[in-house]
Amino acid sequence: MSLWEYANPVKFLRLSERVLPWLWGLSAVCLVVGLVWGFFFTPDDFRQGSTVKIIYLHVPSALMAINAWFMMLVASLIWIVRRHHVSALAARAAAPVGVVMTLIALFTGAIWGQPMWGTWWAWDPRLTSFLILFLFYLGYIALWEAIEDPDTAADLTSILCLVGTVFAVLSRYAVNFWNQGLHQGASLSLDKEENVADVFYQPLLLCIAGFVLLFFALVLYRTGTEIRVRRTRALIAREGKLA
Amino acid sequence: MPDLGKYADAVLSAYAVSIVLLVAIVGLSLWRGARVRADMRAVEERTRRDG
Numbered sequence: 122m123s124l125w126e127y128a129n130p131v132k133f134l135r136l137s138e139r140v141l142p143w144l145w146g147l148s149a150v151c152l153v154v155g156l157v158w159g160f161f162f163t164p165d166d167f168r169q170g171s172t173v174k175i176i177y178l179h180v181p182s183a184l185m186a187i188n189a190w191f192m193m194l195v196a197s198l199i200w201i202v203r204r205h206h207v208s209a210l211a212a213r214a215a216a217p218v219g220v221v222m223t224l225i226a227l228f229t230g231a232i233w234g235q236p237m238w239g240t241w242w243a244w245d246p247r248l249t250s251f252l253i254l255f256l257f258y259l260g261y262i263a264l265w266e267a268i269e270d271p272d273t274a275a276d277l278t279s280i281l282c283l284v285g286t287v288f289a290v291l292s293r294y295a296v297n298f299w300n301q302g303l304h305q306g307a308s309l310s311l312d313k314e315e316n317v318a319d320v321f322y323q324p325l326l327l328c329i330a331g332f333v334l335l336f337f338a339l340v341l342y343r344t345g346t347e348i349r350v351r352r353t354r355a356l357i358a359r360e361g362k363l364a
Numbered sequence: 365m366p367d368l369g370k371y372a373d374a375v376l377s378a379y380a381v382s383i384v385l386l387v388a389i390v391g392l393s394l395w396r397g398a399r400v401r402a403d404m405r406a407v408e409e410r411t412r413r414d415g
Binding site: 156160161165170171172174175178179182217218221224225228229232233235236335339342343345346349350352353356357359360 | 366367368369370371372374375377378379381382385386388389390393394396397400401403404407408410411414
């Protein structure tokens with residue numbers, strides 16, 4: 122069995138119907154347990170006080186904001202190379218989810234930054250590239266909406282996605298590239314010195330799992346919706362031709 | 365409720381905004397999905413009936 126079989130919309134829908142209940146359920150469990158654990162049952166940080174609890178929202182959402190764009194990049198490349206409609210629709214379906222993840226990361230970052238850095242916002246390399254990534258998400262969605270022919274829209278949004286990838290990479294690695302600005306390095310690291318303390322690490326991992334599962338659930342569900350929209354339009358067009 | 369000290373407003377508003385946004389994207393996705401499914405069924409039914 123090949124992965125490309127799921128480029129067939131019927132097979133894709135059949136698979137997503139089977140997988141989605143598990144994804145919704147697991148994501149809800151991970152998010153509820155992770156957030157309740159983090160909010161109610163972890164101590165304050167000796168420097169950040171209770172604002173450390175924002176980490177359970179900020180880190181997973183920022184991670185997903187960047188990785189959603191990379192998922193869109195892969196789907197766009199598949200569209201460009203193999204012309205599978207489902208992959209173009211999956212990229213389209215992921216964009217609003219990416220916007221929400223980016224918004225959560227920006228909001229929670231600003232809310233955390235005000236008491237910790239003394240400012241809501243700074244034109245720091247990571248923050249700025251993240252804001253530009255957010256604008257790319259909005260532009261990507263607007264471009265899909267603006268073009269009537271779906272294949273042309275898929276072509277042009279795929280190119281936009283390739284260009285926007287620069288800012289997705291910058292959002293992730295800006296701290297390492299410039300080594301300046303307010304934003305600290307990664308909260309999660311294989312280096313024990315850099316990694317967050319174990320007491321915060323375990324609920325954080327659970328929240329990350331919850332965000333990842335929720336992202337996949339939303340993208341699968343929304344891709345199914347886009348497939349059905351396309352089928353409905355095709356049926357209506359056929360009716361029009363017959364009439 | 366844990367004692368959030370002087371940062372209570374910051375922490376609670378971060379959770380409130382995030383939960384509202386997450387619920388909104390899930391709710392809107394499910395609502396649109398249900399509407400599209402119903403539209404598609406109606407069109408399929410009509411096509412079948414009219415041949």
